[in-house]
Amino acid sequence: MKEPASPPVVAIKGLSLTYEAADGPVYALSNVDLQIAEGEFISFIGPSGCGKTTLLRVIADLEQPTGGDIHVNGVGPEEARLRRDYGFVFQAPALYPWRTIQKNIELPLEIFGVSKAERREKASKQLELVNLKGFENKFPWQLSGGMQQRASIARALSFDPKLLLMDEPFGALDEIVRDHLNEQLLKLWDKTGKTVLFVTHSIPEAVFLSSKIVVMSPRPGRIIDIIDASVLGRDRTLDIRETPEFLKIAHRVREGLRAGHSYDD
Ligand code: ADP
Ligand code: MG
Numbered sequence: 001m002k003e004p005a006s007p008p009v010v011a012i013k014g015l016s017l018t019y020e021a022a023d024g025p026v027y028a029l030s031n032v033d034l035q036i037a038e039g040e041f042i043s044f045i046g047p048s049g050c051g052k053t054t055l056l057r058v059i060a061d062l063e064q065p066t067g068g069d070i071h072v073n074g075v076g077p078e079e080a081r082l083r084r085d086y087g088f089v090f091q092a093p094a095l096y097p098w099r100t101i102q103k104n105i106e107l108p109l110e111i112f113g114v115s116k117a118e119r120r121e122k123a124s125k126q127l128e129l130v131n132l133k134g135f136e137n138k139f140p141w142q143l144s145g146g147m148q149q150r151a152s153i154a155r156a157l158s159f160d161p162k163l164l165l166m167d168e169p170f171g172a173l174d175e176i177v178r179d180h181l182n183e184q185l186l187k188l189w190d191k192t193g194k195t196v197l198f199v200t201h202s203i204p205e206a207v208f209l210s211s212k213i214v215v216m217s218p219r220p221g222r223i224i225d226i227i228d229a230s231v232l233g234r235d236r237t238l239d240i241r242e243t244p245e246f247l248k249i250a251h252r253v254r255e256g257l258r259a260g261h262s263y264d265d
Contacts, residue, residue, distance in 0.1 A: 006037070006038050007073075007074050008035040008036055008037055008038075008071075009036050009037065009038050009040075009072070009073060009162070009163055009195045010034065010035070010036040010059060010070075010071070010072055010163075010195075010197070011034075011035050011036075011069075011070070011071040012032055012033060012034040012035070012068070012069070012070050012071075013033055013068055013069040013070075014031055014032075014033065014067065014068035014069060015029055015031070015032040015033075015055075015058065015065050015067065015068035015069070015070055016029055016030050016031060016032070016065060016066055016067035016068055016220075017029040017051070017054055017058060017063065017064075017065050017066050017067075018066045026219075027219065027220035028051040028054040028219065028220060028221060029051045029054055029055060029058075029065075029220060029221045029222075030220035030221065030222050031068070031222060032055065032068070032221065032222065032223055033223070034214065034223060034226075036195065036197070037195075038162070038195055039193050039194075039195055040195055040196075040211045040212055041186075041189055041195075041196045041198065041209055041210050041211045041212075042195075042196065042197050042198065042210060042211070042212050042213075042214060043198045043199070043200055043205070043206035043209060043210040043212075043213045043214065044056075044197070044198070044199045044200070044214045044216060045199075045200055045201070045202075045203065045206045045213060045214070045215055045216065045253060045257070046215065046216030046217065046218070046221060046257070046260070047216075047218050047257070047260070047261070048201070049218070049219050050216045050217060050218050050219050050221040051216065051219060051220065051221025052167070052199040052216060052221070053167055053199065054221070055221065056088075056165050056167050056197060056199060058070060058077065059072060059077060059086075059165060059197065060077065060081065060086065060088055060165055061077035061078050061080065061081040072085060072086070072163070073085050073162075073163070084112075084159040084161060085161055085162070085163055086161045086162075086163035086164065086165055087155075087156030087157050087158070087159065087161045087163075087164050087165070088156055088165045088166075088167070089149075089152055089153050089156045089164065089165070089166040089167065089169045090152070090167055090169070091167055091168045091169065091171050091172060092172065093140065093145075093148040093149050093151065093152040094152065095140040095148060095151055095152060095155075096140070097139060097140055097141055098139075099139075099140075100136060100137050100138060100139055101127070101132060101135050101136050101137070101138055101139070101140065101143070101151050102120075102123055102124075102127070102136035102137065104140065104151060104155055105123040105126060105127065105151065105154045105155045105158055106119040106120070106122075106123045106158070107155065107158075108155065108158045108159065109122060109123070109158050109159070112159075122158055122159075122160070123136075123154070123158065124136070125160075126154035126155075126157045126158055126160075127154055129154065129157065129188055129191070129192070130150040130151070130153050130154045130157075130184070130188070131150065131184065132147065132150055132151060132154060135147065135151075144177070145172065145173050145177065146173055146177040146180065146181055149169055149170065149173065149181065150181070150184070152169075153166075153169070153185075153188075161194075162193075162194055162195060163194065163195045163196075163197070164194050164195070164196045164197070165197050166196065166197065166198045166199065167199045168199050168200060168201065169181075169198075170182070170200075170205070171200070171201065178202075178205065179238055182205060182208055182209055182238075183237070183238060185209065186208075186209060186234075186236055189209075190234055190235065196209075198210070203250050203253050203254060203257075204241055204250065206253060207229055207232075207241075207246055207249050207250045207253065208236060208238070208240070208241060208246075210229050211228070211229060211230050211234075212226055212227065212228055212229060212230075213225075213226070213227040213229055213249070213253055214226050215227065215253055215256035215257060215260070216260070217260035218260060218261060224256050224259060224260050225252070225253075225256040227249060227252055227253060227256070229249050231245055231249075232245060232246060232249070
């Protein structure tokens with residue numbers, strides 16, 4: 001299992017972040033240690049307000065930690081951002097309504113000054129990966145919520161980064177659509193070998209998708225358990241959710257979340 005040769009994609013040591021709000025400090029993260037290896041699918045699960053978004057934003061250089069150390073692909077978050085080492089998918093698709101799907105996916109490339117021919121080629125590769133071929137000339141509002149979110153995944157992948165950060169990307173979708181997107185995301189992960197960091201509220205979603213599940217405590221967010229789910233294999237279909245192995249892991253996640261809560265009050 002261990003491959004000391006390839007350095008961790010994300011290495012976090014003693015990370016803390018305190019927001020200075022008007023009515024006093026908010027301790028969002030406290031002493032987080034975490035190493036993520038290449039090709040993993042990591043889910044972060046924890047109660048609302050425990051710092052999951054903050055943690056992804058620190059990795060993406062959208063927020064500065066107040067303590068500790070963080071490296072992304074061996075460099076600081078700022079350098080990783082400038083190198084376009086990762087793509088970010090937000091909870092809302094945030095597509096521009098006046099641009100077609102193709103043009104939305106091309107946008108990051110356009111901003112970066114990539115030539116038109118290369119933009120087309122890169123965008124169509126990502127469109128194919130998220131099964132949106134044939135929809136490139138539609139506008140976002142002509143697509144369902146699930147399709148819009150697939151388009152925003154394609155946009156995050158426009159530079160073909162090896163690391164994908166996803167903050168509750170399917171949280172606003174109904175369960176049937178979410179199930180379907182979970183299956184598609186797993187296939188994408190398997191096909192591309194990307195490293196995925198995925199924030200969710202949902203225990204079944206976390207267990208279904210992940211190679212490892214990081215359970216976080218209520219604020220200030222700390223890691224209370226890291227659960228290996230690789231026994232479920234990589235090639236998963238939704239029926240595995242009824243297997244004893246799946247239920248055992250889901251149970252451990254639930255126990256972790258519960259333990260975190262009693263700790264708090
Ligand atoms: P989660 O994503 O787990 O729900 P967040 O990372 O969004 O949690 O937030 C963690 C805590 O930090 C919450 O209590 C939230 O209200 C607070 N917080 C987030 N952003 C800011 C900010 N810019 N200023 C002050 N407090 C913030
Ligand atoms: Mg959040």
